[in-house]
Amino acid sequence: xxxxxxxxxxxxxxxxxxxxxxxxxxxxxxxxxxxxxxxxxxxxxxxxxxxxxxxxxxxxxxxxxxxxxxxxxxxxxxxxxxxxxxxxxxxxxxxxxxxxxxxxxxxxxxxxx
Amino acid sequence: xxxxxxxxxxxxxxxxxxxxxxxxxxxxxxxxxxxxxxxxxxxxxxxxxxxxxxxxxxxxxxxxxxxxxxxxxxxxxxxxxxxxxxxxxxxxxxxxxxxxxxxxxxxxxxxxx
Numbered sequence: 063x064x065x066x067x068x069x070x071x072x073x074x075x076x077x078x079x080x081x082x083x084x085x086x087x088x089x090x091x092x093x094x095x096x097x098x099x100x101x102x103x104x105x106x107x108x109x110x111x112x113x114x115x116x117x118x119x120x121x122x123x124x125x126x127x128x129x130x131x132x133x134x135x136x137x138x139x140x141x142x143x144x145x146x147x148x149x150x151x152x153x154x155x156x157x158x159x160x161x162x163x164x165x166x167x168x169x170x171x172x173x174x175x
Numbered sequence: 176x177x178x179x180x181x182x183x184x185x186x187x188x189x190x191x192x193x194x195x196x197x198x199x200x201x202x203x204x205x206x207x208x209x210x211x212x213x214x215x216x217x218x219x220x221x222x223x224x225x226x227x228x229x230x231x232x233x234x235x236x237x238x239x240x241x242x243x244x245x246x247x248x249x250x251x252x253x254x255x256x257x258x259x260x261x262x263x264x265x266x267x268x269x270x271x272x273x274x275x276x277x278x279x280x281x282x283x284x285x286x287x288x
Binding site: 066102103104105107118152153154162163164165166167168169 | 177179184207209211216217218219220221224264266268275276277278279280281
């Protein structure tokens, strides 16, 4: 595997379910990001981790819970989501000092029913 | 408040034509302006980037023009090809400081044969 991988690629969940999104980067980077991509909106930065430490939380609702066990893996735990949370969730990574050169995974298409 | 404004929302160009996408920003602290290209089912990928100390950067058929006084920058795709059909995002960041990359809303480019 190369680059940034994300699993699952598609996820349908009910509002009462609990699920997790996984991201793995094989680039030796030390910063990882979660973004939400909705139609006709800018990419919304959700969380940033540097060297496994969360350094940014852009007022994301608590129903989204990130976890970064090491510099290569990033999770997004989901619970009691709302239909408006349906979107493409993108993971990205970069070197800490090269925030503009982010490498993105293919995303997880999430549908909340 | 949207940090980076992008237009048009969609663009249709004939093969061989020039595609032009425009972006504007307000924050004069931005000092790095990348463009990302996203194909369906893929995450965004860094295409080309510019710093404000130059007015133009060219890589193959892709050129960024930068107007610091107007706080505007644009992407030109020369000799557009059907394979260029994708969504293009402009972005802006500050190289030092927070891990924030501010994206435009995206332009869906379709190049017709």
